[in-house]
Amino acid sequence: MNETAQAYLAARGMEAFMSRGRDVTYARRRLVEHLHAAALKRGHESLSHYVRAYPLRPLSEIGNELCGNGVAGRSVELVLVQEATRDGRLEQCARDLLSRALASIPGGWPGSPSRWTRQHKFCVTRVLMNWLPHGVVDVRTPVLAGITTALLSRVDLVPGWKPFGPEDPVIADAFQRSWPRWPEEELTTRAAAFAAELASFERKCDQFREVLRSRGTRRRIESSAAHARTLWFSARHLYIRLAALGRASHPQLARAREELSAGRLALRALIFHARSQVPEIRVREVLDNLEDAGALPV
Numbered sequence: 001m002n003e004t005a006q007a008y009l010a011a012r013g014m015e016a017f018m019s020r021g022r023d024v025t026y027a028r029r030r031l032v033e034h035l036h037a038a039a040l041k042r043g044h045e046s047l048s049h050y051v052r053a054y055p056l057r058p059l060s061e062i063g064n065e066l067c068g069n070g071v072a073g074r075s076v077e078l079v080l081v082q083e084a085t086r087d088g089r090l091e092q093c094a095r096d097l098l099s100r101a102l103a104s105i106p107g108g109w110p111g112s113p114s115r116w117t118r119q120h121k122f123c124v125t126r127v128l129m130n131w132l133p134h135g136v137v138d139v140r141t142p143v144l145a146g147i148t149t150a151l152l153s154r155v156d157l158v159p160g161w162k163p164f165g166p167e168d169p170v171i172a173d174a175f176q177r178s179w180p181r182w183p184e185e186e187l188t189t190r191a192a193a194f195a196a197e198l199a200s201f202e203r204k205c206d207q208f209r210e211v212l213r214s215r216g217t218r219r220r221i222e223s224s225a226a227h228a229r230t231l232w233f234s235a236r237h238l239y240i241r242l243a244a245l246g247r248a249s250h251p252q253l254a255r256a257r258e259e260l261s262a263g264r265l266a267l268r269a270l271i272f273h274a275r276s277q278v279p280e281i282r283v284r285e286v287l288d289n290l291e292d293a294g295a296l297p298v
Contacts, residue, residue, distance in 0.1 A: 031067075031075055032082075038066035047076070048083045048093070055096070055165040056103040077133045085243045088253050091179050094132060095166035098147065101131035102171075103162045111159035113152055146178025187242070191252045194238040198256075201231035201263055208270050218281050221274050228267050229286045236260060264290055 035047050044050035051062060059080075063071030077097065084093030102109065105127055110120040128148045132140055151157075151174060163171055208224040216224075239260050243253055268290050271283050 031071070032079055034067045035063070035071075035076065035079055042066075046083055047079050048087075048089075051076075051080060052096070056100055056163070058104060059100065074133065081133055085240055086257065088243055090243075091175065092166065094143065094179070095171055095175055097133075098131050098174075099163040099166045099168060099171055101127045105162075108160035108162045109157050111157065112155065142180065143178055147174050150174035150177050187252065190238065190242040191256065194235060194242050194256055197231065197235040197238050198259055198263065201228060201235050201267075204228045204231050205263075205266060205270060208267075208274075212270070212274055212277060215277070218278055221278060221281050222283060225267075225271055225274065225281075225283045225286050228270075229289055232260075232263055232267060233289070235263070 039045075039047045039050040042050060044053070047066075050066075051059070054062060058073060059076040060071070060073035063073060063076040080093055080097070081090070084090045105123050110116050110124065116124070128151065129144065132144055151170070154170065157170065161170075204224070205228055208221075208228055211220050211224050239256050242256060268287070271287055271290075274281060275283065
């Protein structure tokens, strides 16, 4: 079986997993791995980098080109949003998604809203209410409302208009008016919340090490592993809220990402050490959770 056929079957299998509700986290991890591998194979450092080379092209086509037929555009969006959140480029990602969505309207923008037919209203409403995925924390509802208002208030958009890309003046103006601009104080507050939760996680890891050092019972080891896992995911959630502020170059964001990744690897090493001491401990779920989190961009 050649590589194209393998990628096709893998992609079809992942979509089938999702459609039947089976092990969605595993299916997501496999999809991320295949999309990243395919982008790297084509000489791009990430899926986002690959997608930016093809402005306005439907994401479903890009997914099918990378992994074979059957990859939904929403699945590609998921990875793009995660990468953008990780890198502090959420606004740029949102601009790209909006430009692709507007370009997908059959026949282009239908002109003045006062002259829209029922079909025009249906097509435009569907685009304006769904172009920003739910993975964009903190900003989805106000941004959807603001962008919709900004576009519908434009009287200079002629029938058939389509954006030429995420830097189109119409999109730039809509984002300038509607995308949240957080003050520096908000970044400091979120960074402090993340640091506090990460410190709690590190203390729990120290307690976990002490349990292993003292040859604790299986129940204590399992409880320590599960509690540390919970704290790490709590810190990860706070990191995502911090990264959503979109300050890619801010040193606090880069440091937080490194600390979060190091914490995951440290906990993973502790669990493997625990399994070598007490092979019968039940930590498979904890390890799977950490593996899944490590495969995702954030």
